[in-house]
Amino acid sequence: MEAKSETVSIKAEAKPKFTISNLFNSLKEHLNLLLTVFKKTLLIDLFSRWKFIFGIIFMIILPIVWLLPQDASILNDQSSLNEVIGMVHIFFTYMTVLPFLLIYSSASLISEEIKMGTMLLLVSKPISRGEIMWGKYTALLFYNLILSVVSLGIVCLIAFLKYPFNDIIPFFWTQFVFSLIVIAFFGTLTMGLSMVFKNAKTTVVIPLMLLLIMIFLFFIIRPFLMMPTPNGDTYYEAFHVYNYDLGYHFINLYVWLYETLISQLPEGMIWWLLSWGIYTIEYDEFSPEFEILTKTHYQPPYISLLIILSFTVIIIIIGFIIYKRRDIN
Amino acid sequence: MQLKGNYEIWTKNLTKVYDKRSKQTRAVDCINLRVEPGVHGFLGPNGAGKTTTINMLMGAISITSGEAYVRGLKAGSIRARRMIGFLPQDPIFYGNMTAHEYLLYTARLFGLKKRDAINKTEELLEYFKLSEEKKKPISKFSGGMKQKVGLASTLIHDPKLLILDEPTTNLDPIGRKKIIEYVKKLAQDISIFVSSHILSEIEQMCENVTIINDGKIVLINTIQNIKNTYSSSSDLFIIDTNGNQMVLRELEQAEGVLRAWISEEDTKIHVVHNQGEKLQEIISNLIAREKIVLKSFYQPEASLQEVFINLMKNGDG
Numbered sequence: 001m002e003a004k005s006e007t008v009s010i011k012a013e014a015k016p017k018f019t020i021s022n023l024f025n026s027l028k029e030h031l032n033l034l035l036t037v038f039k040k041t042l043l044i045d046l047f048s049r050w051k052f053i054f055g056i057i058f059m060i061i062l063p064i065v066w067l068l069p070q071d072a073s074i075l076n077d078q079s080s081l082n083e084v085i086g087m088v089h090i091f092f093t094y095m096t097v098l099p100f101l102l103i104y105s106s107a108s109l110i111s112e113e114i115k116m117g118t119m120l121l122l123v124s125k126p127i128s129r130g131e132i133m134w135g136k137y138t139a140l141l142f143y144n145l146i147l148s149v150v151s152l153g154i155v156c157l158i159a160f161l162k163y164p165f166n167d168i169i170p171f172f173w174t175q176f177v178f179s180l181i182v183i184a185f186f187g188t189l190t191m192g193l194s195m196v197f198k199n200a201k202t203t204v205v206i207p208l209m210l211l212l213i214m215i216f217l218f219f220i221i222r223p224f225l226m227m228p229t230p231n232g233d234t235y236y237e238a239f240h241v242y243n244y245d246l247g248y249h250f251i252n253l254y255v256w257l258y259e260t261l262i263s264q265l266p267e268g269m270i271w272w273l274l275s276w277g278i279y280t281i282e283y284d285e286f287s288p289e290f291e292i293l294t295k296t297h298y299q300p301p302y303i304s305l306l307i308i309l310s311f312t313v314i315i316i317i318i319g320f321i322i323y324k325r326r327d328i329n
Numbered sequence: 330m331q332l333k334g335n336y337e338i339w340t341k342n343l344t345k346v347y348d349k350r351s352k353q354t355r356a357v358d359c360i361n362l363r364v365e366p367g368v369h370g371f372l373g374p375n376g377a378g379k380t381t382t383i384n385m386l387m388g389a390i391s392i393t394s395g396e397a398y399v400r401g402l403k404a405g406s407i408r409a410r411r412m413i414g415f416l417p418q419d420p421i422f423y424g425n426m427t428a429h430e431y432l433l434y435t436a437r438l439f440g441l442k443k444r445d446a447i448n449k450t451e452e453l454l455e456y457f458k459l460s461e462e463k464k465k466p467i468s469k470f471s472g473g474m475k476q477k478v479g480l481a482s483t484l485i486h487d488p489k490l491l492i493l494d495e496p497t498t499n500l501d502p503i504g505r506k507k508i509i510e511y512v513k514k515l516a517q518d519i520s521i522f523v524s525s526h527i528l529s530e531i532e533q534m535c536e537n538v539t540i541i542n543d544g545k546i547v548l549i550n551t552i553q554n555i556k557n558t559y560s561s562s563s564d565l566f567i568i569d570t571n572g573n574q575m576v577l578r579e580l581e582q583a584e585g586v587l588r589a590w591i592s593e594e595d596t597k598i599h600v601v602h603n604q605g606e607k608l609q610e611i612i613s614n615l616i617a618r619e620k621i622v623l624k625s626f627y628q629p630e631a632s633l634q635e636v637f638i639n640l641m642k643n644g645d646g
Binding site: 029032033036037040044045116117118120121122123124125126127128325327328329 | 380384387388389390391407408410411413415417419420421422423425426430434435437438439440482
């Protein structure tokens with residue numbers, strides 16, 4: 001049996017008039033909500049004392065182990081911290097540990113909440129899903145930014161106290177700006193995937209696979225791809241593999257940052273960059289015993305930035321559309 | 330004619346269809362809810378569509394077709410949600426948060442200023458007798474305490490309407506009793522829409538009830554009307570004559586009596602007769618003739634449970 005049909009007048013919802021003060025109040029309201037979710041995500045979901053301490057230890061362990069055995073007697077005020085640990089710090093701290101920490105911490109933010117059932121309590125409150133997403137997303141970025149700054153600060157402090165390096169501040173800045181790119185990329189990627197997939201495990205596994213394939217696998221196979229083909233160029237060039245090589249794009253950006261913020265790369269760093277496809281070795285036609293390190297210029301840095309940005313923006317937009325339409329039971 | 334703004338909840342042909350691997354399931358099928366101020370029960374067996382309906386009203390799940398309004402505002406909109414205190418079925422809280430932190434967080438999500446949020450949190454912790462446990466993580470709470478936290482969180486912003494989805498599920502009898510007492514107390518000030526599959530609880534809490542089965546509304550009425558309607562159609566009568574065997578024998582022989590027996594529980598005579606007035610006449614004659622003492626003669630009120638079982642059996646009203 002259903003309720004009797006009845007004529008019903010539709011009572012229009014009275015919307016507040018548009019005035020500057022209403023607009024200001026509305027913005028303030030949105031900001032307060034965003035801040036509430038931000039604070040809760042940061043302090044309750046992401047931060048725990050031991051997680052933070054272990055995160056820092058993992059991030060600094062290899063650069064410190066690399067740095068401390070340096071012979072202080074042969075270093076002078078012309079020695080470069082960038083040359084000694086720059087690439088180790090980039091590869092280990094920012095392209096290995098930090099993405100792992102980001103992937104691990106962001107999985108719980110959306111998909112785990114939906115799976116656990118806490119998301120139902122959240123979406124039933126007067127807060128939009130956009131505000132929920134932005135609150136969580138900014139908290140994730142902020143938390144990892146703090147991790148990055150603290151770990152970088154510790155490395156710089158140890159370097160300053162122990163050795164007479166002349167470029168500690170430029171080292172800090174280049175590494176810090178680079179960490180922003182890594183955090184933005186992996187944070188956005190995992191946040192997007194966290195909204196796409198219902199299962200938190202999938203949210204962890206996919207970026208991990210991406211990390212393993214795009215960074216580590218390429219790191220291993222790149223030297224082989226850079227061997228010359230019968231035509232004289234390399235497989236890496238011939239098949240434009242660099243376009244799909246995330247590691248190449250990241251390091252391409254780092255080199256650009258270094259050259260913009262500091263100066264010409266020191267030779268010690270250039271040797272490292274051979275394995276990332278940024279530089280290549282050419283031999284002098286007349287004196288083949290001489291190795292000439294040449295910059296490859298496969299892609300300009302802004303293209304690398306564009307590729308990284310467009311990839312993350314697409315993922316987060318798709319993620320948000322799915323999350324906005326998702327039924328939360 | 331009534332405006333939908335006059336109803337706490339108003340729906341027109343509200344429907345939810347789930348598509349799963351090309352198989353469509355109509356979880357809620359064109360329901361027309363009319364919930365007036367007061368306490369309204371939403372009754373139905375497990376899987377009837379109660380939670381789906383409520384989640385649509387809260388905007389947690391999308392509406393496939395139809396309309397839904399809460400106090401005249403589009404269901405699921407932020408403005409509508411601002412007026413509702415919602416307790417989902419078997420709510421899951423952030424286990425590492427304390428009750429104090431959770432209530433404060435909820436208050437901030439409802440836009441309360443920090444000072445007001447703190448005051449309201451303290452007030453509700455006191456009201457639900459949780460003050461001593463306010464620093465303990467919610468994960469360490471018992472089911473009853475968690476439900477009290479949930480109920481407290483629904484009241485943090487002084488809502489106009491409470492929507493409670495099976496608020497007593499998974500609670501022990503004492504926990505259930507306490508939650509029902511709280512609901513009855515709260516009902517003095519605000520409207521409550523409460524779903525349950527436990528009839529005795531709905532009977533204790535509500536004035537009006539909507540019964541749903543297989544995603545369709547089966548009945549909407551006041552509990553008293555439902556009982557009256559169903560008890561008047563019952564053929565059972567109870568006569569208390571201190572277990573008088575002679576009266577039983579007389580009734581067994583009387584015209585129109587289908588069955589008569591003495592209950593072992595209370596020694597009252599139970600008679601099944603298809604004409605109440607005729608039976609009254611038979612009893613009057615018996616009293617006059619045999620000078621027996623008649624302590625009571627009545628028709629038992631049908632419990633909501635009987636009504637519910639009948640409705641579920643019949644499939645419609």
